[in-house]
Each structure stands twice: as structure tokens, then as C-alpha cells.
Amino acid sequence: MINSSEIRDFFPSIGRVDHNNNQIIYLDGPGGTQVPIQVIEAISQYYIRSNANTHGEFITSQETDKVMDDLRLKMSEFLGSDSPDTISIGQNMTSLNYSLARALAKKFNSGDEVIITELDHEANRGPWRVLEEVGVKLIEVSLFQNGGLDYEDFANKINDKTVMVCMGMSSNALGTLNDFILVKSFLPENCLFLLDAVHYAPHFSINVKELGCDFLLCSAYKFYGPHVGFLYSKPGLLEQLETDRLVVQDQKAPYIIETGTLNHAACAGVSSAIDFIANIGDGKSSRDKLINAFSKISSHEFALAKQLYESINNLDKVNVIGKDFSDTKRTPTVSFVHSDYTPQEICKALASENICAWDGHFYALKAIQQLGLEERGGVTRLGISIYNTKEEVERVASVISKL
Numbered sequence: 001m002i003n004s005s006e007i008r009d010f011f012p013s014i015g016r017v018d019h020n021n022n023q024i025i026y027l028d029g030p031g032g033t034q035v036p037i038q039v040i041e042a043i044s045q046y047y048i049r050s051n052a053n054t055h056g057e058f059i060t061s062q063e064t065d066k067v068m069d070d071l072r073l074k075m076s077e078f079l080g081s082d083s084p085d086t087i088s089i090g091q092n093m094t095s096l097n098y099s100l101a102r103a104l105a106k107k108f109n110s111g112d113e114v115i116i117t118e119l120d121h122e123a124n125r126g127p128w129r130v131l132e133e134v135g136v137k138l139i140e141v142s143l144f145q146n147g148g149l150d151y152e153d154f155a156n157k158i159n160d161k162t163v164m165v166c167m168g169m170s171s172n173a174l175g176t177l178n179d180f181i182l183v184k185s186f187l188p189e190n191c192l193f194l195l196d197a198v199h200y201a202p203h204f205s206i207n208v209k210e211l212g213c214d215f216l217l218c219s220a221y222k223f224y225g226p227h228v229g230f231l232y233s234k235p236g237l238l239e240q241l242e243t244d245r246l247v248v249q250d251q252k253a254p255y256i257i258e259t260g261t262l263n264h265a266a267c268a269g270v271s272s273a274i275d276f277i278a279n280i281g282d283g284k285s286s287r288d289k290l291i292n293a294f295s296k297i298s299s300h301e302f303a304l305a306k307q308l309y310e311s312i313n314n315l316d317k318v319n320v321i322g323k324d325f326s327d328t329k330r331t332p333t334v335s336f337v338h339s340d341y342t343p344q345e346i347c348k349a350l351a352s353e354n355i356c357a358w359d360g361h362f363y364a365l366k367a368i369q370q371l372g373l374e375e376r377g378g379v380t381r382l383g384i385s386i387y388n389t390k391e392e393v394e395r396v397a398s399v400i401s402k403l
């Protein structure tokens, strides 16, 4: 069980109130979560003590090397990988995915086929368009109106010309949990499998070896850290690619897809965010603690999201878009439309009560278009995170019910 008040004490931003003394409620987690004090302190401490570039002979540079090495190690534990050499660091997920796509464009041949989905965030669709410049055919898997992917369509679209499948593990717009295990079973031999874990990583533990993926991407600002992106690559894969890189860059994995000087202070913060999550769990190793932490986090969040879903879905004017909460195959992200107000108007009304929520398509533009919701401004998205409480859900539901 998550002890909400203990967890909340770690987040300084939660104490904020508005001019009417309304306590702030953060339901904007899928766009970026709040940051615990440990992470803020790790970033400050880096600047106070260890600020330097890497690979020097002096103390601050050596401490910076350690920050970076420690982060790769922690991130490999976080993702269940055996080696820190599988973890590349970047500005964000989108930039890393573009770099990967540009490198794969030099490997694939005209006539090859790459699968993307209609449900995915543009960050896992747009970068793959670069493959079209070399004659690779991009094939899109359809989305059902209930927010789920059409797996029959998936199976039908995969054939011996398919060289790669790029899919999200879950939808940042609708909270759908995708059946990536099933999709993996459709893949022909040697077909690359890439997973976008950006919306999944804050809620569930990940084991890249069990997933059998070749690449997996995530972003620390969605799991209580600062803005840093990560690419996991299966050992041996990255070296085979002609990435865009300087001749002075380290010419081996995981560095060969990294460009320029990374944000060392933020990287110190990410390690601290992973420690923060691990400390919620019990276990002998840090990996065990992370797994246990995520089982507590996901059951806490699911219960709150279900409560939120049940309290707003039966309101006459509200229609939740996407899957219901009848089973736990769901992220705690609840998106809805209202018959009288646009998503933007709803978010303004929520903001006037000091409730932070997003409206729009959240870059999952194709999904919102396929659901016929683009013209009406997309959806209002309420995302549950570790620091949310039952009382907050009650307050939000009450505001929505009075609209």
C-alpha cells in the first residue's frame, strides 16, 4: 500500500494553494509529473559541487563521469537490462527516436515495410517518416473506436517484408494498455521490435529481456524526474547502425547515438528519481525494490483512476473515451468529452479550482482524428500519479459534476 501523506511530503509543489485557498491538484502527470525534493536536491548538489564537463583529470569532471555512469547503471536496472552499455541518453524521447530512425534509414532497403499504429504519439510515428525517403513503406495499424488496437489488422499487416514494428506500450491520450506481448508473437524472424514506454514507465515495471524488444524509449520527466530521454538498445544492435555522430564521439554503444554535451545535472536528478521510486518498494536488490514499488504504485493509481472513472462516467453529460476499468489492463489516465463544453473550457473550469489538467490531442493526433474528436478540441485528460489521493479525486469529480 502507498502511504499517500508520506509520499506527498516529498513533493514541495503539492503545497501550493490559489488565492481562494484551494489546494492545487495535479492531474497533468501524463504530460509530466511533479518532482520530489530528493530529485531537486540532487540537481542542486550537482551544480553546487560537481559541475564540469566529462572525461577530465580533475575532481568535478570525475564526479560528473560518475554521475553519468551511475545513471546508466540505474537506468539499466530500471529497465531490467543486464548492462549499462544498453542505455543511451538524450534530450528527450523524440530526439532519440529521430536519431534512431535516421540511422535505420541507412540500413533498410526500398520495399521494406515498417509498422506503426494509429494510436501512437507522433513521437513514435513522425520520425519513421524519414524511412519513406529511402523507399521504405510505412504501414499503419488501425485503432478501434473503443481505444484499443485492432490486433487482427496487426497480424494481417505483418509479413516477410516487415523489417520493424514500432508501437507504444500504452496510450498517453486514452490510457489503453497495448498487447505488446501478442504483437511480439506475430513478428517474423529478424524483424526489429521497438516499444515506446513513455506513458507506461511511470506506472509499471519494465523488463526489456522479457519483452524481447530491440529498442525501448522512455522519458524521465514522466516518472518524477527531470527532462531527459532514454533509449535502450539490445546488446550489439547500436554498433551496426550508422548514426549521425561526430568523429570525436565515442564510437561504441551506448554513446554512438548521443550528440554533444548531455544535461549532467538533470542526469543526477534522474538517478535520484529512480532511487525515490525504488524506496517505495521492498526487496533485497534495487531491481527487486523497483518491481515491488511499481506493483504498489500501479494498484494505488488504478484504484484512484477507477474511482474517478466511476464518478464521472455515469454523469449524463460526460462520456469517457477509451476502455473501461473492468480489468486492470489500463493505465490510470482517464480522458473524456462533455456534451456542453469543449475540453479547453473544461480545463479552464478545472483551472479556476486550482486543478491542473490537459485538453487536446497530446500529440496523439492520429488517434484523436480517428475517433472523430479533433474538431471538438480533443479530450480532457485526467492523469493519476503516485501523489494523488481519494480526496482529490472526490473534489475533481464534484467540480465536473457541477458543470
Ligand SMILES: Cc1ncc(COP(=O)(O)O)c(C=O)c1O
Pocket (backbone or CB within 6 Å): 030, 031, 091, 092, 093, 094, 095, 121, 123, 124, 168, 170, 171, 172, 196, 197, 198, 199, 218, 219, 229
Ligand atoms: C506516449 C508518448 N510517447 C512519446 C512522447 C514524447 O516524449 P518526449 O517529450 O520525451 O519527446 C510522449 C510525450 O508526451 C508520450 O506521452
